Amino acid sequence: MISPAPQASERGIRLDDVTVSFDREPAVHHVNGTFSSGSMTAIVGPNGAGKSTLLKAMVGIVQPDQGHVVLEGLSRAELGYLPQLAEVDRTFPITVSDAVGLGLWHRVGPFGAMTGSDGEIVKAALRTVGLEAMERRSIGALSVGQFQRLLFARLIVQDPQVLLLDEPFAALDELTTHDLLGLVLDWHRQGRTVIAVLHELDQVEAHFPSCLLMAREPIAWGPTAAVLTPANLRKARGLAHDWHGEVKAARPAMATELS
Amino acid sequence: MSDIHALLIDPWIAYGFMGRALVACFALSLGCGSIGILLVLRRMSLMGDAMSHAILPGAALGFLAAGFSLWSMSLGGLLVGLMVAILAGVVSRVTTLREDASLAGFYLMSLAVGVLIISKYGSNIDLLHVLFGTILAVDTPSLLLVSTIASVTLLTLAVIYRPLICECFDPGFLRTMGGGGSLVHIIFLVLVVLNLVAGFQALGTLMAVGLMMLPAAAARLWASDVWSLCIIATAIAFLSSMAGLLISFHVNLPSGPSIILVAGLAYLGSIVFGRNGGLMKRYFPQPHYHHQSS
16 A cells, blocks of 8 residues: 655755744744755754644644745645644544545545545555554544554555644554654655654654754744754754744753753 | 324324424434444534524524525525525634634624524514424425425435535545645535525524434434434434424423433433443443454
8 A cells, every 4th residue: 555656856845934923933944955855854853833733834834924835846735744743632432444544635635535445545544554353433532652553554644745743643652652763764665755743862862863943034044963062952952942932832851962 | 092093193194294294304314324323423513503593693584584485594594504604714824713613702792693683573372482492383385395405415415425525534535635625614504504404494593403423423323324323313303303393282391492302312312222322232341252263
């Protein structure tokens, strides 16, 4: 079900001076750059740095006030978005296989019928993430880790060229993180573009070749080793201070990591 | 045996108004059951309540224009109900007020205007009819109206079902799939208002929403997928109407409140006995399954 993606050179996402604000307070400030085809980039920065907002602007959930998100050689249907867990209603009465089946939306649409082979695609995705036994269960019965596996299964069914993952491993146990990270690395090997908002800098250094460090505005963007330098991290923390007068929402862990 | 027959069956057959009331309740339950479930799932339970009050001035204006005419009162209720829903939606998008707060503002004004119009130009009896409904006075045109609304509701829900469910469960996903969420939301609001207009004739503006919310809240304690929820809510709504009508017939009580109270009992019973999160389940849990192999 995951076929190797065609290696087109010009299938990236270009950000042209992207600025997004809420109540005139900028959350993302003048971001320029390109996520090139097949790249694997981590977006890191202090809390409130606009990382999630930037992802949302790229998939079209929020509109930039200024600048553009340019999909080069890509259609919107080729973007797959993983929301933060908190943004999905986990008590909603829907079965695991129905929730994963939503990944077929681009082919089946709001009104079309699912065929038998669509059912097979859903089943195979559930097997890949290890939820085959839960197929008929309601999503309310899933643990946090299992629910994240479900959202990954939906992405597998969606089969997108670009994956935009918002904190894919937040609050997950070690085994689930290991399994899902494996899937992300597979996607990268298949030539897909991966963009992930992450908090664990060790994870970023170990697995993500590129990195965008931002604190509302981009501080550094390039090869991970060149981005995550003590000087840049200090600067990110400093900028977070400048905007708020203090690090408003930074968790202690993040503050020390970035110090 | 003949006693039971006289108690449970005869009223429907012997009295035409009881038979018509039962058919009207059946049609109402078909529409209101599913709409109520979706309101609960969309966390809009209080919205239904507010909308039902918002219908009043429209119905009152219709009453002013043509007296107790089904069509003018229903049309007035529909127009004003939709206007309040849309105004509240617009205000919440252009100001800092959230949708529930702006809706509360509009429906309270709307309710006051409605009561004012009817008190000024009608009699107290008229006001009581509008507030509490007259299901025993349902005639053939109103039967047609109520059953048409039920059919339109079920057919429309079938068409917008997938985007509607997706919009409740994961609205961000629908937006990344090209949107359509707002359109679905508006269509759904129209259905809510339509069903309230249908219920208004039978149960009055104060209690029309009862047949929508009580069975839905009760059903939520019994099932865990949308289909079963809708079926259970529809069944509870219909059985409550049936029992309520019988009680009101035999004990000579007003029909609207009787129906709603029976639905209320079903709700209380579900809170205690519901298999899906009820009190008994919580405080007297069944032992969990064990592996057979060990």
